[in-house]
Amino acid sequence: MNRLLNWFSQIVSITLFNVRSLPQRIGSSLTAVLGIAGVVAVLVGVLSIAQGILRTMERSVSPDNVVVLRSGATYEMMSGLSGDDARFISEGPGLARDESGPLASPELFVVINLPMRSTGSDANVPLRGVSLIAPDLRSGFRIVEGRMFEPGLNELIVGVGSQREIVGLEVGSTITVAQEEWPIVGAFEAGGGLAESEIWVDAAVLQPAYRRGNSYQVVYAKLKSPDSFQEYKDALTSDPRLNVKPVLEADYYEEQSALLYNLITGLGTLIAVIMSLGAMFGALNTMYTAISSRSREIATLRALGFHASPVVISVLMESLFLALVGGIIGALAAWLVFDGYRAATLNFSSFSQVAFAFDVSPSLLIRGIVFAMVIGLIGGLFPAIRAARQPVATALREL
Numbered sequence: 001m002n003r004l005l006n007w008f009s010q011i012v013s014i015t016l017f018n019v020r021s022l023p024q025r026i027g028s029s030l031t032a033v034l035g036i037a038g039v040v041a042v043l044v045g046v047l048s049i050a051q052g053i054l055r056t057m058e059r060s061v062s063p064d065n066v067v068v069l070r071s072g073a074t075y076e077m078m079s080g081l082s083g084d085d086a087r088f089i090s091e092g093p094g095l096a097r098d099e100s101g102p103l104a105s106p107e108l109f110v111v112i113n114l115p116m117r118s119t120g121s122d123a124n125v126p127l128r129g130v131s132l133i134a135p136d137l138r139s140g141f142r143i144v145e146g147r148m149f150e151p152g153l154n155e156l157i158v159g160v161g162s163q164r165e166i167v168g169l170e171v172g173s174t175i176t177v178a179q180e181e182w183p184i185v186g187a188f189e190a191g192g193g194l195a196e197s198e199i200w201v202d203a204a205v206l207q208p209a210y211r212r213g214n215s216y217q218v219v220y221a222k223l224k225s226p227d228s229f230q231e232y233k234d235a236l237t238s239d240p241r242l243n244v245k246p247v248l249e250a251d252y253y254e255e256q257s258a259l260l261y262n263l264i265t266g267l268g269t270l271i272a273v274i275m276s277l278g279a280m281f282g283a284l285n286t287m288y289t290a291i292s293s294r295s296r297e298i299a300t301l302r303a304l305g306f307h308a309s310p311v312v313i314s315v316l317m318e319s320l321f322l323a324l325v326g327g328i329i330g331a332l333a334a335w336l337v338f339d340g341y342r343a344a345t346l347n348f349s350s351f352s353q354v355a356f357a358f359d360v361s362p363s364l365l366i367r368g369i370v371f372a373m374v375i376g377l378i379g380g381l382f383p384a385i386r387a388a389r390q391p392v393a394t395a396l397r398e399l
Helices: 002-020 022-059 083-090 160-165 203-209 226-237 249-293 295-303 308-338 362-389 392-396
Strands: 065-070 104-115 122-130 141-146 156-159 174-177 180-190 199-202 218-222 244-248 342-347 352-357
Touching (some): 022 308, 065 226, 122 203, 156 160, 160 180, 160 352, 199 203, 249 362
Antiparallel strands (some): 104 122, 104 218, 141 180, 156 199, 174 180, 342 352
16 A cells, blocks of 8 residues: 555656646747647537537427428439429328418428628529428527518518628518519528528429429428327328328438538548647657656656656656647637637538538537547657656766
8 A cells, every 4th residue: 555655656746846847848848738729729610610510400400390302312402292292291190280271381492693701702592482381390480680571472581691691682682583683571590590591482483483383392391299200101101192201300400411510520530630640749849858858857766766657657647738738728719719600511412501600519629628638648658658768877877
């Protein structure tokens, strides 16, 4: 027991000595800290893009909503439904109803080109033809400026996300759709969900404008409860008049977000790993410099009876301390700069812009700090081993 306590006391003594000597090596220590901070800031910043997109998708989901596509289609752009298909889908069992009938909205999805505020270049903006039931199927939908479009008229309402990112979507202005001028009469929120990146119009007006006839691409519907999904799905898939694929809205948006989330996460991690190599070499250089400048002190401690393992651990603790400071600085910088920052990117499932806000979550901050500690551990390991292995007699001759 006494031997173990002595071992711990040696680690504490040497570690405190190392930390107290940091001001004497402020230049090299700051280089390591700032290098690690930069890596963490980039890692957290890039991953917050993926987290923000995922959060936008999650806010689009209602647990009792169902999305119906043509069988074999994965996304709306790949789907196609006739007017009769949409009517049969809307009459399926298990759907919620109000005084006007089933809560089902047959919808049409097209993409138009409009200039972005940030670059001035054209972006693919989703234009959705909806029914008047559509607002009841989007969580948190509310008109925040102007009014709802009138059925049968070439009037548009725009999501606040598209309004922020795209030029010329102010209420009262007009945009060109299908070679005609269409007025914007309102702006809406949808609980921070994907719908806020879209422009809405009456589907019955959009169909002739794009020569779609009596056709749609998707039906959004609300179930009486999530438990009604299987009944509804079985009824539609067994109906010989239909060739469709009902999917819970949560599953639909999870599949949509997977490609983009994995792509951004993979690229962000790759960039951070490449940058971490530079930070790791910085940490190695810092710790080798520290060992070189304190070789006589370490040799003296060894001659006084200090064991090699406390020397190794103390050097690692110093490296981890510098990495922790760098990780905290980088994480805080990423949180201050990126959290809540609004941007837009391409949704590969619909080939249109999706507006989102960077989301620097606590889990991302912890991940960034852990990544910094890994850099510090690797950066301090080899100098620590060198410190423990250097011959005591050789170092003492330098006294």
